[in-house]
Amino acid sequence: MSHRTTQRLYNVLAYTVVVIVGIFSAFPIVWTFLTSLKRNEDVVTKTLQYIPTNPTLENYSELWGRMSFITLFGNSAIITVMTVSICLVIGSTTAYALSRYRFPGRGGMMMVFLLIRMFPMVLMLVPLFIILRNLGLLNSRLGLALVYTTFLLPISIWMIKGFLDAIPIDLEEAARIDGASRAGVIVRIILPLAAPGIAATAVLISIASWNEFMFALMFTSNEQSQTWPVGLHLLVGGEFNLPWGLLSAGGIISVIPIIIFFVLAQNSIVRGLTQGAVKG
């Protein structure tokens, strides 16, 4: 076999694998989308419909009427914004100090931040529940945002630190010689340069807190404070015949913001994640 034919063979093989795995990844999402376009009687049929025969947007409009859509979406959005704000502000200052200054306890702190994200969330569930109840923060958006901070802040610190490490220190020294204060350097030099990385971190945190389910399920008990994933889950609960069309429509709606976010910031997310996980 000549070199060129083996090369071609491997190309074919690689594309076959990528296409098959791609179908495996995308199929459930596509199927959910197709189901969301079907009327219930077209879902519950003897012969399965692959392409909906009477495509309709009824499920989407019914979903609007049945769930307190705006409340759920609004809660999720507000909690996400709060979580992202806390994580970015506190995460960046901590990450900057860890990246640029050498002080006693620095290594230990970095280790602690690394280990924290591995703690079993279930272990924190009960104590956090008790704390939130004592503070009167059950059923509150701020309460959930604080809870999400527990597992998202360490990730933010590690990700932002990775991006800051990549900014050459010479730039800062030059600005210092020109008379800028340390805080001035951060605001004028570092923040603009780190902005893409910080944005990627923000996207990742948004997705994680938008998707979060377990804590939101436990720490909210009324519709005013529930988040979108919980609302979607409870849509199913207690019904004998599952409203598949509705559920699929809800799934598709909740996925749209994530897909947009992910496609926008894909490259930097990938970079930040891999740096954070593999570098000690």
Next chain:
Amino acid sequence: MSQLANADARNKLQSFLSLYLQKLNPFSLIGHISETKYWAYLMILPGLLLVSVVIFYPVVSGIWLSFHKYNLLRPKAGQPWVGLEQYQELINDPIFWISLKNTFIFGVGNVILPLMLGMIAALALNHINRGRALFRTMLLMPWFMPSVVAGHMWALLLDSRLGVVNDLLVRIGLLDSYHAWFADPNTTMIAVLMVGLWRGFPFFTLLLLAGMQSIPTELYEAASVDGANPWLKYRAITLPLLIPIILVSVTLRTIAVINSPDLFIILTGGGPGRTTHVLSFYAFNTAFSEFNFGYAATISTIMLLIVTIFIVIYMRVLRNPNQQRSAT
């Protein structure tokens, strides 16, 4: 004379005032503080405070709680100290042992299978040029699905009557008739592992692909000159250089899998029987269905011990400087 002195005093006052006002300006105030030696600590402080309030306190009080009886349904009983009583109870609890076994099965299966698929996908993605960005997006998508949506999606796909998986399998002749995946104890774990594979493999693809792209191409060129075939190149170059990344990602994934009850809450509820009853689900259920917080804390503390083993492995891998250097 006195006029001159007056002007002098006025000048002094003015300059003092302007300096004072400048210091009051929050921006220049921060600038001044940033020149002191406390600056680094000041920047660390918020992170440290938040971490100790929202992370350390809960963890420590969780462990503390495991030595107490605390049931929300019996508020009059309070929180009496019972020492190791609940740990003894745990050892004699058959459900605990079943859950431990299931955690082990699910933990291993839901790491090994995604690792294998993730490796294959990463190799293929690394090989292709055209359309790589598109396929990478497609392949990473499942990882970013909300667990609720993913769970219900697969519940629909695997539904016994309406599921497309059954239909496809019957059509290509792998199944004689529709199968009730989540009602049959023999296939429930398989179905959950399948969903876990779907959600889990992109994480490995992502990390392995990053690792592959950091391997210098000269190594492969040199191997080509020596006449090595792709399999040999994989065995001799790619795999050894990826070992640290594989170890790190396997550890992280194992920890995540052990800790998260999401899929079980949504898909199986631990059933049928107790075939998918894992520890995370057990702790979750004990706390929020039975409101037995003390016992739930005991189960969680045992889980922390299990996870700690994996954390130690992770640290070992990251600490090993030789492996670290060869990875990047």
